[in-house]
Amino acid sequence: MLDLTKLAGELPGISQHLKQEANASRVRLERAQELLSLARGRQEELVELQKKWRDRTIFANATPIEPLNTRIEITPTPTQHTVFATDGSQISPSHHEIAYCYLINIGRVMLHYGQSLHPLLDNLPEIYYKPEDLYISKQWGIRTDEWMGHCRTVSEAKALAEMACQWVKPPGAHYLTPNLAMVDGSLIYWFLEGMPTEARDRLLLPILDAWEELRQTKIPLIGYLSVARSSEATNFLRLQACRYDTPDCLTHCANLDRLPCQIVDPLRDTTLWGNLLQPGQRGTLWRSSAKILDLYPESLRTHFCYVHVGEEIARIEVPQWVIEDADLFNQSLSIVLGQVYKGYGYPVALAESHNQAVVRSRDRAHFFALLEQQMIRAGLRNVGTSYKEARKRSSIA
Structure with missing residues (x-):
């Protein structure tokens, strides 16, 4: 149990630190705005x-493909449209449970507006217990629970494409009703960059195949990032801040602890664009410079912009074909903004897909209870959790 009395003595120090950070952030923001003004020219x-x-x-720095002073009002949401979204959750494997396995649960949502159609809100659970599921990642030095999280990402993408493409008319048809597929988070899988090729291909290729299916069916894909921490766009301003004629970091600054151009670091993109955009506006469109995108087909390379959705500055990522x-x-952005308004600050489709996917403690208990019953029926003996797990679930104090 947390001792709040002891914790209270630590809070004044945290408050003072945050105050100092706020002052430093204000200075960085003012400098970034000066650099942005110079970079426009x-x-x-x-x-x-x-x-x-x-x-x-x-350092990673995105490329602007529109003027840096771009400010565009997002058009109203179409009266008739459909939104697809998926999210995932899991039960991690544990040697202390009655069986060493894991479960991935994918929440699916399909919401129709202005069409008098029933929504789809369900989930797709799947258990992984075979040796090839549990131990295949060991050969690449990847923990089973980490691999499980990566597999969940693949399942989310495949479920999204399957649901959306089965609903929408065949490729080449004329769509009267706008559609949008949404994912919670980035379309740029940075975590794959340092992964062995075989492991990376097992994860990335199925995702790209699912996205290609969406492209062939002409269903735009959006990645929505709330409280984005990226500095890709503000890092472009470091080229303006460079004191040398050429931004050759390896020659000029390789042996320095801190690069001279880091005068705006750390400053998130959302902080800068939060002072430039009005509610309902989007800013400059950028092409990401992430190295993992070299493995994406050209049509699926990720671009992004920042949108003032009213409550925050959201990072919106889209494939190049969109x-x-x-x-x-523009239609996709209008639907995103409408989703945020309907969800009181966060896209309602993403929130509902999370609610469909989340595995709560009681769900976890029911799952293992069902598994225990099935194991007993199968004639297995000594079925139960470890003594350590059993004692942690109760207290004699």
């Missing part, structure tokens, strides 16, 4: 420098 020059010296730059169709891109 030489944007094309900076993009050329970025392109030429990218392999010598040691932004190539300006009407489709």
